Amino acid sequence: MDGEMNQSPLLSLEHVKLRFGEQTVLDGIHLQVQPQERLVIMGQSGGGKSTLLRLIIGILTPSEGRVRFRDQEVNRLGRRQLNVIRAKTGMVYQYSALISSLSVRDNLALPMEELTRMGAKEIERVIDEKLELVQMGHVKDQMPSELSGGMKKRIGLARALVLEPELILFDEPSAGLDPVTSSVIDELIISLTEHTRATSVIVTHEMNSAFRIGTRMVMLYEGKFIADGPPQDFRQSQNPVVAQFVEGRTNGPIGESGKWEVGMRK
Amino acid sequence: MPDLPGLGILRRALAQVSSIVWLLIGMGGEIGDHLARGRLPFRRAVLFEQTARTGVGSVPLVGMVSFFLGLTMALLTGYELRTFGMERLVPELVATAFCRELGPLMTGIVLAARIGAAYTAELGTMTVSEEVEAIEAMGIGPLRFLVGPKLVAIVLLMPCLVVISNVAALIGGAVISITTLNIALSYFVDLVREGLLVKDVIAGIIKSLMFGLIVGLVACYRGLTVKGGAAGVGAATTSSVVTSITTVIAADSVFNILLVKI
Numbered sequence: 001m002d003g004e005m006n007q008s009p010l011l012s013l014e015h016v017k018l019r020f021g022e023q024t025v026l027d028g029i030h031l032q033v034q035p036q037e038r039l040v041i042m043g044q045s046g047g048g049k050s051t052l053l054r055l056i057i058g059i060l061t062p063s064e065g066r067v068r069f070r071d072q073e074v075n076r077l078g079r080r081q082l083n084v085i086r087a088k089t090g091m092v093y094q095y096s097a098l099i100s101s102l103s104v105r106d107n108l109a110l111p112m113e114e115l116t117r118m119g120a121k122e123i124e125r126v127i128d129e130k131l132e133l134v135q136m137g138h139v140k141d142q143m144p145s146e147l148s149g150g151m152k153k154r155i156g157l158a159r160a161l162v163l164e165p166e167l168i169l170f171d172e173p174s175a176g177l178d179p180v181t182s183s184v185i186d187e188l189i190i191s192l193t194e195h196t197r198a199t200s201v202i203v204t205h206e207m208n209s210a211f212r213i214g215t216r217m218v219m220l221y222e223g224k225f226i227a228d229g230p231p232q233d234f235r236q237s238q239n240p241v242v243a244q245f246v247e248g249r250t251n252g253p254i255g256e257s258g259k260w261e262v263g264m265r266k
Numbered sequence: 267m268p269d270l271p272g273l274g275i276l277r278r279a280l281a282q283v284s285s286i287v288w289l290l291i292g293m294g295g296e297i298g299d300h301l302a303r304g305r306l307p308f309r310r311a312v313l314f315e316q317t318a319r320t321g322v323g324s325v326p327l328v329g330m331v332s333f334f335l336g337l338t339m340a341l342l343t344g345y346e347l348r349t350f351g352m353e354r355l356v357p358e359l360v361a362t363a364f365c366r367e368l369g370p371l372m373t374g375i376v377l378a379a380r381i382g383a384a385y386t387a388e389l390g391t392m393t394v395s396e397e398v399e400a401i402e403a404m405g406i407g408p409l410r411f412l413v414g415p416k417l418v419a420i421v422l423l424m425p426c427l428v429v430i431s432n433v434a435a436l437i438g439g440a441v442i443s444i445t446t447l448n449i450a451l452s453y454f455v456d457l458v459r460e461g462l463l464v465k466d467v468i469a470g471i472i473k474s475l476m477f478g479l480i481v482g483l484v485a486c487y488r489g490l491t492v493k494g495g496a497a498g499v500g501a502a503t504t505s506s507v508v509t510s511i512t513t514v515i516a517a518d519s520v521f522n523i524l525l526v527k528i
Contacts, residue, residue: 057403079407080299086405097400100392113309114406 010035016065027223040214049203053169058082090160094172096152098144130158150181170202174209186212296407308415316415321423329434336435340442353447358461360439366466369431374477378510382485386506389489390499417482424478484510
């Protein structure tokens, strides 16, 4: 199931289990992400995909197993070391999570002001550069509440890029957007990750976006990865769960179990 | 074995108290990390903004409430003491009661309602919209960045507000003393200076620091632990105000018992 690995992975998850009380959300996951890969994690809503991203940046701790960023075990790091890893990781949230009391400029400046010793001019230069990358230079002085959903996503993406991260995590980047805006965001993700040579992990259940963005895909089902490979393998998958999910059919093994109704596997 | 009645409530309360202590320790750790990197714990502008909001913004309310309370206290006690020809005790009574007890208590309650509620609502909204998590995910300590300036502002500004509360109450007391008890202003001031002890003022200041810490910690803790969207923010805000006021009154009682024993 694990892809062919011929270089040292940037990120690896080894037999990761996560339980919330009686509920098992992730059940012994094993995954390696290579540098500059664009890995798409697919799966139904409430299946633990976003939870997986929170494990990667150490906001959640696995019940069992290890999460490694290069050679460092994320779940064993102290706060100071963990923050160093977090500064190397950009996270783009489903609803952007821009700080509502700060302007677009201040949202982008925040990580640089708090985590680096960059001067005001340098910070301003980076802000302008990143806003130009996402074609949002004209909204620099606006507040997040004045922006549309698509614009917020772009600003969220620009904020994730300001510290030149090695890894960018995307939580449902095209959710809630119209098809055109969704395509624009997808293209932006591709061009920016290629431009910055960053590795990216994208969580989505939007199949068009998944096939457009991913260089590799995995499917999470009942707390486990049931498929792993390049996008073309998923289009022709013989796995009934994968085939049903990709085609968006209502009849098939996913609906039969009824487990998805509660969102998590018991 | 079935739980004894109230044991569950006690267990939950202890769990929350320990979580609040951990919040304080976590914030201290994050501030320590930042200082170790040769950085100031908070931005000066953010701290000034919080102190203005907490302190300057609360002056009219604290002053007004204390003025009317001082006025009422002088009026009611004055009428009773006049019967015995002891109305000259009114200035001392108002001064001691406010400096030692009512000033810190009233200011604590007013700040719990005005500032504690605002802190909880602000942090709660940020929590449900994943802003707090985004700050954490960037590697910026959210406790240092969000809680720190609020806590420092409320703890440092509480004694200042208590002084304003005491002065406002004394003005209220003076108005009644002059107009209805025939006590001249200079005599009122002399009676206050004679009756007021330094230890009463110090006790009030210590209480005010303690109440500021309680209100700030409870409000921030409730805000950061919000669950359930907008309804959750509303419930947490109510809970924050109720818990803060109850805790402030309980802490005041404990402090008074200890002070009497000492």
